[in-house]
Amino acid sequence: MAASVRDVADRAGVSVGTVSNVLNRPERVSPTTVERVAAAIADLGFVRNDAARQLRAGRSRSIGLSVLDIGNPFFTDIARGAEDRARDASLSVLLANSDEDADREAAHLDLFAEQRVFGILLTPVGARPERLESLRRQGTPTVLVDRQTDSDDFSSVAVDDVAGGYMAVKHLLDIGRRRIVFVGGPARIRQVADRLEGAQRAVADVSDATLEVILQDSLSVLQGRAAGERLCSRPASNRPDAVFAANDLLAMGVLQAFAMLGSIRVPDDVALIGYDDIDFTRASVVPLSSIRQPSHEIGHTAVDLLLRENAEGQDFRHEQYVFQPELVVRDSTST
Incomplete structure (x- = not known):
């Protein structure tokens, strides 16, 4: 049978209230008494009933x-x-x-x-x-x-995701890329919508730049790979020269598709940037550029x-x- 607060009090030679104070407000109890109660708890293997305490406290x-x-x-x-x-x-x-x-x-x-x-x-x-x-x-x-x-x-x-989306695509534009694809997840996700908005603003600043939008079912590696396979299936003349993925998992999936099918080289044919800067971006076959969030x-x-x-x-x-x-x-x- 599990030890109770009463058992601890009897073993330590103190009141139940003193045991309660040791458990919840130890600053109200002398160090010597705290040591006695702690020793009794250890001897008996006492575990406090947190559910009961939760009910008393209301949360x-x-x-x-x-x-x-x-x-x-x-x-x-x-x-x-x-x-x-x-x-x-x-x-x-x-x-x-x-x-x-x-x-x-x-x-x-x-x-x-x-x-x-x-x-x-x-x-x-x-x-x-x-x-x-x-x-x-x-x-x-x-x-x-x-x-x-x-x-x-x-x-x-x-994080200011509109600013992040703008930053990502401006970087692609600054290195000379003009045919940009945005690979995102469901549009209902606010982060995806905001990053796309930032990307659109950046493209609007450059007269000869275009932005194509590919929305996938989720923000996963597999969905990124599916998007990458779609891009690889196109004739070379109809491919983008840059991809901005709404998160790093999508970007890694796009990179996997390019590497597995071998028809698109990163960054020679297509520059690729993700979002979040997770640890895996540094360890991928081609280390990924990204937008870092704290x-x-x-x-x-x-x-x-x-x-x-x-x-x-x-x-x-x-x-x-x-x-x-x-x-x-x-x-x-x-x-």
Whole structure:
């Protein structure tokens, strides 16, 4: 039978209240008593009933984090940044993968609410503002991650993806490329739409440049490979001289198709640039140029905002953090 708080108190020769203070407010207890209680806990193998503590407190010590694709190292790095900051505050992170599916995202939000999480970090697919507002009224604040919002109703942490898209295509134009293809995922994903908008603005600045748009079903390596195969199947006269992929996974898939079919050389025939600057971009057969996002800092800052909103309550003023992206040039766009 599992040891109880009463068992620990009896073994240490203290009251149940003192054991509770040692577990939750050790600064209120003398060091000698803390040592006695700690020894009793170790002897008995006591494990606190966190579910019961959660019910008493009205919320858990966990943060819910739902991202678009946990298979993308960019989101893994965001989760790591969130976890590092959460650990400093004695919180844990529950990670969920929406897989770019609005129904799965909705199920995650329901589960987080049932678990009475401390707060939610969300890279949204289909969550409507009224759903998030309902969560907040229930005492569960939400911070949007990797997604800008112009609303003062929620805090958000993101990168200026329009600027990033512009930066990527301007780089391609600066090295002399004019027939550019944008390979993206579903247009409903705000990040894809913003990066495309930036690309369109850059092309509009150059009179003889063109931009073709290829939208795939998801932001994955396999979908990038499919797009690359389509480009390889064209006659040489109808191929682009540059590709901007909406993320690095797509870019790696395009590169794989070019390499496997052997009909397009990077960067000689087609310059290629991705977005996110995940670790794999440096290790690919042709190191990929990319637009870098501060993924770890995004996760860290999002948790900071949750902590402040929980501490300040109704007096908290929602903030929108927008980091600026950075161009990283490697062999895939070298001249």
